[in-house]
Amino acid sequence: MMEMHDLCAMAAREARCVLATAVKVEGHAYRKQGVSMLLTEEGVMYGSISPGCLESDLQARVGRVLDTEQLEFVEYDMRPADDLSWGETIGCGGLIIVLLEPVCGELRSILSHMHTYFQSGSTVELTRSFCNHYTRVHYVIKLAEDAENRTSLRPFLIAKEGGAGKKTESVSDEEHENHYFDFTWHMDEKDGPKKAIEASQDPINTMVTVDTPRFSLVVIDPSESAAVASDSGESDLQRGGSTEAERWDIPPQISTRYVPKPxxxxxxxxxxxxxxxxxxxxxxxxxxxxxxxxxxxxxxxxxxxxxxxxxxxxxxxxxxxxxxxxxxxxxxxxxxxxxxxxxxxxxxxxxxxxxxxxxxxxxxxxxxxxxxxxxxxxxxxxxxxxxxxxxxxxxxxxxxxxxxxxxxxxxxxxxxxxxxxxxxxxxxx
Known part of the structure; x- marks a missing residue:
């Protein structure tokens, strides 16, 4: 079982990949709400959300998510009444809503910062805030506030010739305590999204925030495959997908706490x-x-x-x-x-x-x-x-x-x- 600690490291090595996260789980499911996995354009999967019933369908969506650089919600209703439409491979009996996010520059920066914190032994809280009728999402990561997790950055250790060890890509305690970086997408009709980066001072928390552009919302019937997803250029969200988000009762803000690997x-x-x-x-x-x-x-x-x-x-x-x-x-x-x-x-x-x-x-x-x-x-x-x-x-x-x-x-x-x-x-x- 891969932890977010591992997925952040894998994301740094994969040029084109998608982060899949179970943002809502009802009934019996293989994994709990908040669990994530990473899917690459080449078909490699890191981690899992189900015992194997969802991953192939999720993988089929990776190319479109990467090409459009838009996020997607996907619904998998695997409750008993729908089991026959899933065939014999179904291993769960619940409702799972999965968020697919392209690991582009901004999300890649978020995952990189999270990995740095994990390597320090720090617990991280990632918050996704949806706004404008779920047409935008804003990311914030910060260190957990409990005192036990306020540790100094521990470096990644690797032996060197003739010595006890060395630090690589470590950050000083002063930098760790006093800085955060704000990454925000600004939409431009002609040139597409532009990124503004601002370094700020924060004596309490270290955090990174990110805004991403509009995403499409896809509702999947169990009897249909990923191939039937819209290719018309008009997003499902523009055709009333926000109503589906409300039907799913997805909160406008989702916070997930991730602990480092011991x-x-x-x-x-x-x-x-x-x-x-x-x-x-x-x-x-x-x-x-x-x-x-x-x-x-x-x-x-x-x-x-x-x-x-x-x-x-x-x-x-x-x-x-x-x-x-x-x-x-x-x-x-x-x-x-x-x-x-x-x-x-x-x-x-x-x-x-x-x-x-x-x-x-x-x-x-x-x-x-x-x-x-x-x-x-x-x-x-x-x-x-x-x-x-x-x-x-x-x-x-x-x-x-x-x-x-x-x-x-x-x-x-x-x-x-x-x-x-x-x-x-x-x-x-």
């Missing part, structure tokens, strides 16, 4: 770490591998993973460990892991998994203050044998703790995951 920091770069890093990426973590052995900590061994090289005292300042981070010690080097634990004993984090027996872990923790969120032996007890199965058990425990943390945030209730082996809990030792 970081999984693995200390160690041995062969047994490779499947853990791979599964961690698949499970929705932003994976960082840290090790002092340069021959092991390489992009060839860990493709698509952030790398930090150095001893514990060198990497701790670079990692900038924070409350939402998940840490797994897998270096099999007792002195280095002990040094690492001494350096993080006063820091906040979400999870600390330690590879090895309970006896070894007890020696590692000896004479240290009680450590938070300890899981040892790391991983759920599933009878795992070999590095691949052990990696699965670790990934399963990481997912369980991540879900528990999400539930705790929603319900504001203390809860933890009981470890299957030794009774350590996600809420503390």
């Amino acid at each position: 970081r999984l920091i693995i200390v160690g770069a041995g062969n047994d770490v490779i499947p853990v890093a791979s599964l961690g990426k698949s499970a929705g973590f932003r994976v960082v591998v840290a090790d002092w052995r340069e021959t092991l900590c390489t992009p060839e061994r860990f493709p698509g993973v952030e790398l930090v090289r150095g001893f514990p005292r060198e990497i701790i300042p670079v990692l900038d460990i924070q409350g939402g981070d998940y840490i797994v010690l897998m270096s099999h080097q007792f002195p280095r892991e002990r040094e690492f634990l001494e350096l993080v004993e006063d820091r906040n984090y979400a999870y600390l998994g330690i590879m090895g027996s309970r006896t070894r872990t007890a020696r590692l923790l000896n004479d240290l203050p009680p450590m938070k969120h300890v899981h040892s032996p790391v991983g759920l007890t599933i009878g795992a044998d070999g590095p691949e199965e052990i990696a699965i058990s670790i990934a399963a425990e990481l997912i369980a703790c991540k879900r528990a943390a999400s539930a705790e945030e929603r319900r504001n209730v203390q809860r933890g995951i009981a470890h299957a082996s030794d009774g350590h809990r996600a809420s503390g030792r």
